Amino acid sequence: xxxxxxxxxxxxxxxxxxxxxxxxxxxxxxxxxxxxxxxxxxxxxxxxxxxxxxxxxxxxxxxxxxxxxxxxxxxxxxxxxxxxxxxxxxxxxxxxxxxxxxxxxxxxxxxxxxxxxxxxxxxxxxxxxxxxxxxxxxxxxxxxxxxxxxxxxxxxxxxxxxxxxxxxxxxxxxxxxxxxxxxxxxxxxxx
Numbered sequence: 001x002x003x004x005x006x007x008x009x010x011x012x013x014x015x016x017x018x019x020x021x022x023x024x025x026x027x028x029x030x031x032x033x034x035x036x037x038x039x040x041x042x043x044x045x046x047x048x049x050x051x052x053x054x055x056x057x058x059x060x061x062x063x064x065x066x067x068x069x070x071x072x073x074x075x076x077x078x079x080x081x082x083x084x085x086x087x088x089x090x091x092x093x094x095x096x097x098x099x100x101x102x103x104x105x106x107x108x109x110x111x112x113x114x115x116x117x118x119x120x121x122x123x124x125x126x127x128x129x130x131x132x133x134x135x136x137x138x139x140x141x142x143x144x145x146x147x148x149x150x151x152x153x154x155x156x157x158x159x160x161x162x163x164x165x166x167x168x169x170x171x172x173x174x175x176x177x178x179x180x181x182x183x184x185x186x187x188x189x190x191x
Contacts, residue, residue, distance in 0.1 A: 080102075
């Protein structure tokens with residue numbers, strides 16, 4: 001059951017601006033270094049890894065995302081979750097969310113079906129932030145109306161395989177865009 005007392009807006013005085021800024025800066029640094037430093041080793045730090053995201057034959061670089069990537073997180077096994085406003089990654093349909101193997105190719109074992117979808121009345125669909133839970137589950141926030149055909153407004157949680165975790169049901173969900181999420185030590189979320 002959704003507990004509204006567990007949530008607060010990142011711009012409220014109870015969540016310091018410094019923490020929000022540090023969170024955004026950490027995402028920027030992670031994204032920047034992910035392009036330069038291989039996650040599984042084998043290259044010298046700071047050098048481009050030519051084996052990462054090599055989807056096209058006879059080309060050092062893959063197509064990548066066809067639109068903005070706003071969130072990135074690395075799972076314990078080295079696989080990379082990305083979220084944003086894209087609809088494809090390396091030419092593979094992945095609406096707003098994709099999991100990549102350590103070499104940058106799309107992980108076909110991630111069971112997201114059709115992925116995120118917009119509201120019927122709002123044509124925008126974007127994942128703004130994601131959080132890997134200690135259990136391996138993945139919590140997503142942004143602006144969206146459903147996931148793989150199941151109604152979920154602006155917040156949802158996935159099982160580690162990409163399927164929807166029905167145990168987090170936010171009901172009608174937040175009534176506006178959710179731009180960031182964090183988990184407190186007691187298990188509650190701050191959005």
